[in-house]
Amino acid sequence: MKKQxxxxxxxxxxxxxxxxxxxxxxxxxxxxxxxAICSVGQIVMLVFKNFGxxxxxxxxxxxxxxxxxxxFLTGINIYDEIGKFGGAGASVPITxxxxxxxxxxxxxxxxxxxxxxxxxxxxxxxxxxxYGIFASVVAGxxxxxxxxxx
Amino acid sequence: MAxxxxxxxxxxxxxPVILSGAGIxxxxxxxxxxxxxxxxxxxxxxxxEKTFExxxxxxxxxxxxxxxxKSGKSSTDINIxxxxxxxxxxxxxxxxxxxVDTPYLGLFGxxxxxxxxxxxxxxLIDGGSVDYAVCAASSHFCSAERQFRYPLxxxxxxxxxxxxxxxxxxxxxxxxxxQGPKITCITPGKIIDEGIKDSNNxxxxxxxxxxxxxxxxxxxxGRSVDDFDxxxxxxxxxxxxTMLRDLLNRSNIDLKNKHKDCGMxxxxxxxxxxxxxxxxxxxxxxxxxxxxxxLFMQGAIKRLLFIATGALLSPTRIQQGETIPGIAHAVLIxx
Numbered sequence: 001m002k003k004q005x006x007x008x009x010x011x012x013x014x015x016x017x018x019x020x021x022x023x024x025x026x027x028x029x030x031x032x033x034x035x036a037i038c039s040v041g042q043i044v045m046l047v048f049k050n051f052g053x054x055x056x057x058x059x060x061x062x063x064x065x066x067x068x069x070x071x072f073l074t075g076i077n078i079y080d081e082i083g084k085f086g087g088a089g090a091s092v093p094i095t096x097x098x099x100x101x102x103x104x105x106x107x108x109x110x111x112x113x114x115x116x117x118x119x120x121x122x123x124x125x126x127x128x129x130x131y132g133i134f135a136s137v138v139a140g141x142x143x144x145x146x147x148x149x150x
Numbered sequence: 151m152a153x154x155x156x157x158x159x160x161x162x163x164x165x166p167v168i169l170s171g172a173g174i175x176x177x178x179x180x181x182x183x184x185x186x187x188x189x190x191x192x193x194x195x196x197x198x199e200k201t202f203e204x205x206x207x208x209x210x211x212x213x214x215x216x217x218x219x220k221s222g223k224s225s226t227d228i229n230i231x232x233x234x235x236x237x238x239x240x241x242x243x244x245x246x247x248x249x250v251d252t253p254y255l256g257l258f259g260x261x262x263x264x265x266x267x268x269x270x271x272x273x274l275i276d277g278g279s280v281d282y283a284v285c286a287a288s289s290h291f292c293s294a295e296r297q298f299r300y301p302l303x304x305x306x307x308x309x310x311x312x313x314x315x316x317x318x319x320x321x322x323x324x325x326x327x328x329q330g331p332k333i334t335c336i337t338p339g340k341i342i343d344e345g346i347k348d349s350n351n352x353x354x355x356x357x358x359x360x361x362x363x364x365x366x367x368x369x370x371x372g373r374s375v376d377d378f379d380x381x382x383x384x385x386x387x388x389x390x391x392t393m394l395r396d397l398l399n400r401s402n403i404d405l406k407n408k409h410k411d412c413g414m415x416x417x418x419x420x421x422x423x424x425x426x427x428x429x430x431x432x433x434x435x436x437x438x439x440x441x442x443x444x445l446f447m448q449g450a451i452k453r454l455l456f457i458a459t460g461a462l463l464s465p466t467r468i469q470q471g472e473t474i475p476g477i478a479h480a481v482l483i484x485x
Contacts, residue, residue: 004400007345013396014346014354018389019310019426026307074303083305090305099305107301110201124304 026087033086037093041066063094070098075106100124152276156370158337158363165332166275168446168483169223169282169323171439172216174209176291176317179428179436182417187440188318189216195292195317203241206290206319210235210246213319214286217439221323223282228252228323230274232267233286234259235431236315237297242288252284261356261385262339262460263287264320264435265479269336271324272481281326288319289430298349298465311351313387314424316416320435322443331446331454335482337370339363341462343475349468353390353426356459359476360386361397363457367480368403375408379451382442384434384458384478385413387426412437412458434458452485 005013044065048058073079079099083090090096101121108120122129152162172189180191190212197205210233218225231250234257235242247254259266267285274280292302294315300306324333342362346355360383368374375381386394391411398405412434413427438456445451459478468474 005397010344010358011346014351014393017392017396018351018354021310074305077303080303080305084307086305087307096305099303103301103303103305106303107296124300 029085030087030089032089033082034089034093037066037090037095040069041093066094067098070095071102074099074102079103097125097128100128152273155335156366158340158366159370160273160336160338162272162276162334162336164276164278164326165334166272166283166324166326167328167332168330168443169325169328170217170221170330171320171322171443172213172220173320173436173440174213174216174318175432175436176209178291178314178422178424179316179318179416182422184416184437184441187444188436189213189440192317202290202292202296203237204245206235206237206242206288206293206317207246209290209317210242210286210288210319210321211250213288213321213439214246214250214284217284217286217321217323221325223323223325225250225252228282228284229280230255230271231284231286232257232271233284233288233321234263234267235288236260236294242290242293243286246288259458259477259479260460260462261289261429261431261433262458262477262479263431264438265384265456265458265481268322268324268333268456268481269338269479272333272336275324275326283324284321285324286319286321287431287435289315289317289432291315291317291430294430298463308425309348309350310425311348311353311389312425313352313385313413313427313429314417314422315430316385316413316428316433316436318432318436320432320437320439322439331443331483331485333481334484335371337363337367337480339366339457339478339480341475341477343473345473347468347471347473349463349465349474351389352385352429352461352463352474353387354393355461355463355474356384356476356478357386357390357393357397359478360390360394360457360459361401363478363480364394364398364455365401365403367455367482375403375405377453378408378455379453380410381405381408381455382434382438382457383409383411384460385427385429386411386459387413387429388419389426390459415441446483446485449485454483456481456483
């Protein structure tokens with residue numbers, strides 16, 4: 001391009017003129033969506049508590065049920081709409097994690113059960129798992145050393 | 151024979167004729183403002199096939215058949231098919247034409263494919279080696295999403311500068327003689343990369359290429375914006391169009407009210423939730439093959455500069471920290 005404008009200047013112009021996100025609207029939608037999902041989780045938890053389940057059982061059972069809800073809503077083509085509206089409010093809770101595994105599994109079924117579903121299932125959740133597990137190992141080591149020293 | 155003009159432009163001597171055009175789209179496009187111009191609207195995103203890739207091939211092949219029908223030619227009259235799409239290995243086109251008994255050249259120019267195929271076919275006809283050619287391009291929202299973005303059911307938000315891949319295919323039959331608008335001049339574009347890294351902002355990545363090609367065409371031919379009835383870009387979208395105007399203004403070129411963008415006219419940007427507009431090879435292909443040819447038939451326009459724009463984006467190179475090269479080819483169509 002016979003330059004009227006430098007690369008740097010063009011990028012600055014693009015950043016300046018690009019339409020931005022509606023932060024207020026998005027934050028509100030994320031708050032409502034994330035809040036609603038967590039409220040459902042809280043209700044499930046209280047129900048288990050009410051039936052006299054101990055703390056550990058209650059926590060596990062609540063997670064399992066929330067994961068199921070996320071997977072189920074993904075399967076019936078609803079979770080993507082929730083995600084479109086709620087943004088991070090829909091992707092941060094455990095239902096979003098479930099959605100990130102079920103959606104590629106559904107999408108890549110056409111490529112077969114091994115190279116499709118098997119290989120692509122953790123396409124989105126993979127990095128979360130890798131660094132999540134890595135972080136927990138680091139935290140565990142720190143905790144272990146701390147215990148030894150103190 | 152054709153002759154070169156200026157640095158990039160080629161003036162055609164035999165001026166190939168657009169004998170007919172056809173466009174088939176998906177449901178969302180069928181709900182858009184251009185719905186009455188399309189030859190068919192496919193409501194089923196699988197188009198009766200088992201996968202989205204097969205659906206795209208099906209739509210492309212059906213569009214090819216429709217365009218042939220309208221031109222009154224048979225597939226044996228066609229010397230060559232020039233077609234392409236967005237998918238790896240030009241999957242949609244290769245599978246669409248594998249059962250068609252006609253020589254085929256697969257093209258990749260990202261969303262600029264339609265003007266690339268028109269430019270090459272015009273030169274082939276002008277050179278006398280081809281009498282009739284098919285120029286076609288396709289894209290499919292679902293096949294593009296799974297290759298370039300996320301699975302369809304993954305819940306995520308789109309950034310405001312993102313665009314919506316058009317489901318659809320457009321095809322035109324180009325001939326050495328006949329009735330219809332003629333291709334008189336072409337300006338193949340250079341690859342222009344102004345350092346945009348955001349794959350959700352293709353408009354900004356492509357507009358410098360559109361700017362460069364338009365400017366070169368005007369300089370090479372000595373024409374001004376007033377000489378055209380319409381300057382039609384492929385899929386810059388609303389933001390890319392703003393950037394194009396800005397860049398041209400800096401070179402003292404004012405598009406006035408002559409500029410239209412296929413990505414902005416195929417959808418209702420306010421109501422259809424498509425971000426900055428439509429994109430994909432199918433976007434400019436289908437708008438040109440249906441709505442624009444219709445304008446020519448009605449005599450509403452007589453001279454159109456068609457510039458399909460492509461972001462030559464490689465997901466691998468983007469992950470490696472690279473920027474997005476853009477390209478735009480101009481084709482002058484005259485009544």
